Amino acid sequence: MEKPCILATTLGAPGGIYKCFEPCIEKHFTIIPYERFVQRKEDFAAKIQALFVWGGALKVDQSLLQSLPNLKAVVNGGVGVDHLDIPLINGFGVKVSNTPHVVDNATADIGMSLMLASARKIVEGHNFSKFRESDDFPESSLGTDVSGATLGIIGMVFYMLRPESEERAVGATYCASMKELLQRSDFVMVVVNLSPQTHKLIGAKEFAMMKPNSTLINISRGLVVDQDALVEALQKKMIRAAALDVTYPEPLPRDHPLLAIPNVIVLPHVGTHTMETSQIMVERMVTNALAALAGGQIPDEVKA
Numbered sequence: 387m388e389k390p391c392i393l394a395t396t397l398g399a400p401g402g403i404y405k406c407f408e409p410c411i412e413k414h415f416t417i418i419p420y421e422r423f424v425q426r427k428e429d430f431a432a433k434i435q436a437l438f439v440w441g442g443a444l445k446v447d448q449s450l451l452q453s454l455p456n457l458k459a460v461v462n463g464g465v466g467v468d469h470l471d472i473p474l475i476n477g478f479g480v481k482v483s484n485t486p487h488v489v490d491n492a493t494a495d496i497g498m499s500l501m502l503a504s505a506r507k508i509v510e511g512h513n514f515s516k517f518r519e520s521d522d523f524p525e526s527s528l529g530t531d532v533s534g535a536t537l538g539i540i541g542m543v544f545y546m547l548r549p550e551s552e553e554r555a556v557g558a559t560y561c562a563s564m565k566e567l568l569q570r571s572d573f574v575m576v577v578v579n580l581s582p583q584t585h586k587l588i589g590a591k592e593f594a595m596m597k598p599n600s601t602l603i604n605i606s607r608g609l610v611v612d613q614d615a616l617v618e619a620l621q622k623k624m625i626r627a628a629a630l631d632v633t634y635p636e637p638l639p640r641d642h643p644l645l646a647i648p649n650v651i652v653l654p655h656v657g658t659h660t661m662e663t664s665q666i667m668v669e670r671m672v673t674n675a676l677a678a679l680a681g682g683q684i685p686d687e688v689k690a
């Protein structure tokens with residue numbers, strides 16, 4: 387029997403890190419890469435039943451949706467769906483899914499890596515070993531302690547609504563206000579999803595509440611932090627450092643002021659990028675797509 391067709395982006399395109407997982411998808415589907423689709427829309431449009439998307443690489447807009455009469459699902463890799471207009475997509479009778487929980491551990495690992503790398507100046511140390519012009523350690527190579535420090539997590543609220551025993555088990559306390567969290571924390575880690583409520587949630591007012599020796603770590607979405615305010619806070623030494631997996635735009639232009647500030651680490655949104663997590667993510671996308679095509683309950687359906 388002929389396999390159903392899916393339209394996929396970034397599998398093999400620049401940054402197409404998921405290319406090695408194509409065989410897992412091809413067991414069930416014929417993949418039409420977006421570039422081929424654009425060249426021969428008339429041959430493929432009616433065949434495509436699902437879109438596989440990672441982040442905002444493919445704009446799922448009115449015109450694309452109108453051009454795919456048999457589309458049943460937009461299957462997102464990753465948990466964040468801020469790049470998808472779900473009411474618009476659902477309006478075409480098309481379901482949306484994501485891959486929650488699959489990404490939790492890898493994203494938490496990148497948050498901890500950023501915290502430790504920033505505190506202990508790992509990037510500077512590496513650059514010193516590799517590129518030094520003199521053997522003298524500059525004073526700026528002194529980091530800050532992580533042991534004994536307070537980590538404030540913005541976005542852990544849902545977990546913290548669980549019983550108090552769970553708070554105690556992880557040694558955490560629920561902060562009733564963001565002000566309290568910002569004032570108490572040595573490291574502030576942002577993990578909320580991007581929504582109209584969290585857009586530029588951390589701005590000038592919030593930086594003014596943070597400790598001068600504190601570090602901002604963002605592993606959620608770039609737009610949760612006001613980047614201009616962050617540049618100013620760092621330049622005025624209102625906070626010690628920033629370590630970011632996410633920015634706007636991504637990647638940052640190489641002449642962006644953030645990249646010129648010492649004590650800033652910027653990664654190109656790689657929180658989920660491990661072989662293991664990516665494999666499970668792609669498998670989960672396949673499961674969601676198969677369920678959508680069969681007209682059954684989609685395990686990870688995201689509703690508007």
Ligand SMILES: O=C(O)[C@H](O)CO
Pocket residue numbers: 440441463464465466467489657658
């Ligand atoms: O949303 C997620 O899960 C990650 O940021 C990957 O896009």
